[in-house]
Amino acid sequence: MKAIVRIILLVSFLPYVLLNLKAFGFFGGLGANPVEAITHDTGIWGIRFLILTLALTPLYHYSKQEVLRKLPKPIGLVAFFYVLNHFLCYAIIDQAGDLGVIVIDIIETPYLIVGWAGFLCLLAVGLASFNSFQEWFNKNRSTISGLVYTAAILGVWHFYWQEKVVSYEAVLDSVMMILLILWRLRISTEKSPS
Amino acid sequence: MSSIRKSKQVIKSSEITPESVYLNRRSVLQTIGTLSTGLAINLFANDSISANENQLNFSPNTGYSTTEPINSYEDITTYNNFYEFGMQKSDPYNYGSQFEPKPWSVKVSGEANKTGVFDLDDLIDINALEERIYRLRCVEAWSMVIPWVGIPLASIIKKLQPKLNAKYVAFETVYRPKQMPGQRRPTLDWPYIEGLTMQEAMHPLTIIAVGLYGKELLNQNGAPMRLVVPWKYGFKSIKSINKIHFQSKKPLTSWNISAPNEYGFLANVNPEVDHPRWSQARERRIGAGFFGTKQPTLMFNGYAEDVAHLYSGISLRRNF
Numbered sequence: 001m002k003a004i005v006r007i008i009l010l011v012s013f014l015p016y017v018l019l020n021l022k023a024f025g026f027f028g029g030l031g032a033n034p035v036e037a038i039t040h041d042t043g044i045w046g047i048r049f050l051i052l053t054l055a056l057t058p059l060y061h062y063s064k065q066e067v068l069r070k071l072p073k074p075i076g077l078v079a080f081f082y083v084l085n086h087f088l089c090y091a092i093i094d095q096a097g098d099l100g101v102i103v104i105d106i107i108e109t110p111y112l113i114v115g116w117a118g119f120l121c122l123l124a125v126g127l128a129s130f131n132s133f134q135e136w137f138n139k140n141r142s143t144i145s146g147l148v149y150t151a152a153i154l155g156v157w158h159f160y161w162q163e164k165v166v167s168y169e170a171v172l173d174s175v176m177m178i179l180l181i182l183w184r185l186r187i188s189t190e191k192s193p194s
Numbered sequence: 195m196s197s198i199r200k201s202k203q204v205i206k207s208s209e210i211t212p213e214s215v216y217l218n219r220r221s222v223l224q225t226i227g228t229l230s231t232g233l234a235i236n237l238f239a240n241d242s243i244s245a246n247e248n249q250l251n252f253s254p255n256t257g258y259s260t261t262e263p264i265n266s267y268e269d270i271t272t273y274n275n276f277y278e279f280g281m282q283k284s285d286p287y288n289y290g291s292q293f294e295p296k297p298w299s300v301k302v303s304g305e306a307n308k309t310g311v312f313d314l315d316d317l318i319d320i321n322a323l324e325e326r327i328y329r330l331r332c333v334e335a336w337s338m339v340i341p342w343v344g345i346p347l348a349s350i351i352k353k354l355q356p357k358l359n360a361k362y363v364a365f366e367t368v369y370r371p372k373q374m375p376g377q378r379r380p381t382l383d384w385p386y387i388e389g390l391t392m393q394e395a396m397h398p399l400t401i402i403a404v405g406l407y408g409k410e411l412l413n414q415n416g417a418p419m420r421l422v423v424p425w426k427y428g429f430k431s432i433k434s435i436n437k438i439h440f441q442s443k444k445p446l447t448s449w450n451i452s453a454p455n456e457y458g459f460l461a462n463v464n465p466e467v468d469h470p471r472w473s474q475a476r477e478r479r480i481g482a483g484f485f486g487t488k489q490p491t492l493m494f495n496g497y498a499e500d501v502a503h504l505y506s507g508i509s510l511r512r513n514f
Binding site: 028031032033034035036092093096105108109110111112161162164165167 | 265268269273277284334336381382449452470471475478480484485
């Protein structure tokens with residue numbers, strides 16, 4: 001069981017490894033706009049892993065595969081890893097860490113406000129994941145879950161809102177989120193076992 | 195254009211624009227991997243970067259050219275918004291080789307004395323080609339400096355003798371879904387359409403470009419001929435033009451159709467008028483470096499001295 005989880009974790013870092021290889025010129029490099037390429041790549045994988053994290057619950061509900069019960073926390077942290085890189089790329093590489101510029105940029109740019117809000121939600125969950133908070137984490141699963149859902153919704157919105165024309169990825173992610181939310185609502189309104 | 199090979203004194207780009215002012219095209223990290231980058235480019239199945247590399251005979255125009263560092267040929271030909279080939283920046287480079295820019299003809303119609311179908315060579319006087327080094331500012335808030343080769347649109351318009359009621363010039367990109375995979379998807383209403391006021395079209399800055407870096411345009415840059423209006427957002431500079439129409443009514447434009455509250459007809463570069471979803475006050479100059487490379491956007495993309503008078507008395511906030 002532990003081995004499977006570890007393998008899945010390793011695999012989930014492959015996109016990050018690939019990105020780093022590209023930064024050193026392999027696989028065609030990062031292109032003419034490397035900052036954009038890194039920001040986009042980390043953001044895309046962040047949202048994909050976030051959606052995957054949320055999808056694990058219905059997947060376990062129907063398949064009853066034990067391993068799926070063990071995955072939400074590690075996969076969720078992988079998602080946070082990508083999103084953290086995404087934010088740091090923006091803050092440090094793009095804006096050279098200039099706090100004043102960052103604050104103004106976020107205020108002026110609607111899709112950044114959404115992104116920042118989503119990031120804060122995910123940051124809270126990430127911080128609460130430390131082992132010292134394990135007891136609180138286990139007792140407040142619904143709060144954690146609510147924060148992750150909020151982060152995912154804001155993340156998809158953030159992505160959607162900065163495209164000139166809607167891409168297939170944005171449509172797909174939005175559809176996945178809607179399905180997940182609908183499933184969640186359906187589960188929570190089910191009272192007695194059938 | 196096949197008549198222009200390396201005739202008499204071809205002025206090489208390298209003589210006019212010294213290597214030292216070329217922008218460092220990749221980040222510090224990536225220059226470590228230049229060998230592998232070179233390899234990687236050769237791994238691409240197509241030859242988009244070496245196709246159609248016909249030299250052009252042109253004269254420099256320092257009056258309208260900027261002295262800022264020019265972007266590398268690699269950046270200019272591998273990072274493009276040309277949704278006819280796909281929505282990614284690398285799609286025009288990756289899929290552009292399917293497109294055949296020659297032979298090319300342009301259909302001229304509307305309020306003009308000289309209408310009909312013209313060969314490319316009939317519209318473009320190959321002995322009058324100039325180099326214009328212009329800034330190009332995309333609405334997405336990135337920019338480049340590009341050494342175009344072309345002629346003023348005004349010289350073409352004069353040939354076509356527009357009538358007095360021709361207040362606007364409309365343009366259309368070719369519709370070839372078989373050669374342009376992006377046109378098979380409803381990303382925009384194909385074919386791409388754009389337009390200018392007659393004043394803007396006749397302005398000396400406005401050119402029809404047939405080349406860059408002293409060579410004919412590659413497919414991903416809008417071969418064989420495209421518009422360049424440097425004081426407007428890049429989407430106004432319509433590519434692969436095969437229709438020109440003179441009219442009295444304001445033309446429809448593709449991005450305005452797609453999102454009327456986001457993309458206007460004038461689309462003048464203006465740091466004081468934001469896009470509804472992002473600020474236009476700053477831009478990233480491609481190739482300028484890795485850390486904190488955003489710079490302030492200039493009014494009319496730095497061409498205010500030449501074009502501001504065209505818009506005196508107009509609210510640029512309402513007429514974005």
